[in-house]
Amino acid sequence: MVNIKTHLKLFDTLIQPIVLYGCEVWGLDMFNKDTDKVLSMKKVIANCEKLELKILKQILGVHCKTTNLAVYGELGRVPLRVKILSQITKFAYRIQFQCQNANLVEFCTALQNDPFHNAKKFIEDLETKLTLPKSRESIKHYAKKIKEAFTTKLIDTWEKDIYQFPKLEVYSDIKECFQCEPYLLDINNFNERQALSQLRTSSHNLKIEVGRYFGQNRDKRNCPICNNGDIEGEFHYIMNCHVYEPYRVILFQKLEQLDLYEWQHCSDDQMKFSFLLQAYDKKAMQIICKFLVEIKNKRQSILTIKT
Numbered sequence: 001m002v003n004i005k006t007h008l009k010l011f012d013t014l015i016q017p018i019v020l021y022g023c024e025v026w027g028l029d030m031f032n033k034d035t036d037k038v039l040s041m042k043k044v045i046a047n048c049e050k051l052e053l054k055i056l057k058q059i060l061g062v063h064c065k066t067t068n069l070a071v072y073g074e075l076g077r078v079p080l081r082v083k084i085l086s087q088i089t090k091f092a093y094r095i096q097f098q099c100q101n102a103n104l105v106e107f108c109t110a111l112q113n114d115p116f117h118n119a120k121k122f123i124e125d126l127e128t129k130l131t132l133p134k135s136r137e138s139i140k141h142y143a144k145k146i147k148e149a150f151t152t153k154l155i156d157t158w159e160k161d162i163y164q165f166p167k168l169e170v171y172s173d174i175k176e177c178f179q180c181e182p183y184l185l186d187i188n189n190f191n192e193r194q195a196l197s198q199l200r201t202s203s204h205n206l207k208i209e210v211g212r213y214f215g216q217n218r219d220k221r222n223c224p225i226c227n228n229g230d231i232e233g234e235f236h237y238i239m240n241c242h243v244y245e246p247y248r249v250i251l252f253q254k255l256e257q258l259d260l261y262e263w264q265h266c267s268d269d270q271m272k273f274s275f276l277l278q279a280y281d282k283k284a285m286q287i288i289c290k291f292l293v294e295i296k297n298k299r300q301s302i303l304t305i306k307t
């Protein structure tokens with residue numbers, strides 16, 4: 001089984017260079033004075049990101065409708081536009097300050113509507129806005145700073161945006177910071193890892209989510225497994241639904257045996273629920289993921305019998 005790190009490495013080394021080939025030139029239209037060209041360039045970049053997101057969702061094993069913010073957050077990756085903008089600024093910087101070829105400089109500055117000129121201005125603006133040092137550093141160092149600045153800006157926006165989506169209600173509660181989640185690297189079994197990813201990102205088939213697709217009133221999204229009238233949300237599924245109680249009892253016993261400080265100090269069910277979705281202990285994660293697969297299979301078998 002190929003692990004997540006290898007999957008991402010394969011994407012970054014085999015697919016990404018093809019998708020972004022020449023982006024430092026075609027991406028210059030981002031700075032064109034013609035707003036139509038800027039809009040069409042944004043669409044091109046959006047398509048590049050769409051392809052990356054499709055692959056990232058496959059790697060996580062989540063539904064194609066999973067919120068992009070959760071996918072980026074879960075893997076600790078920023079959108080491709082960061083790479084594109086970094087490449088453009090690196091290229092523009094190189095032409096402006098380091099290129100010895102007068103013909104190339106002349107060609108770049110004579111581009112229609114002068115997007116290159118705007119790109120140069122963009123670099124100068126960045127230096128002011130991001131308080132980059134005025135001295136011209138080596139291109140490698142400069143490019144690194146540009147990339148870091150773009151990344152920081154996007155993460156700042158991400159931290160605010162995850163609270164804006166009702167679909168990310170659980171995710172915004174359990175996600176502590178923008179980083180690749182340790183369980184993605186620690187759990188090698190795809191089904192086990194997927195079960196956790198799906199619950200964390202609300203990319204599952206529980207009624208709370210499926211009802212949303214059909215515009216069903218939230219109060220009507222009741223649990224079809226126990227039929228006790230509770231809404232089938234993540235909390236009910238993991239902590240309350242009595243059908244899964246035998247699995248839950250075993251899970252809690254196993255967690256007790258690990259003697260973890262964080263688990264011992266969970267004073268109520270809400271804290272236990274949060275722990276189960278965000279534990280950083282490798283052994284605990286393995287036990288929790290196995291439990292999630294068990295109840296997922298149980299739910300599926302009950303629904304199959306009913307239909």
Ligand SMILES: [Zn+2]
Nearest residue numbers: 223225226241
């Ligand atoms: Zn239930």
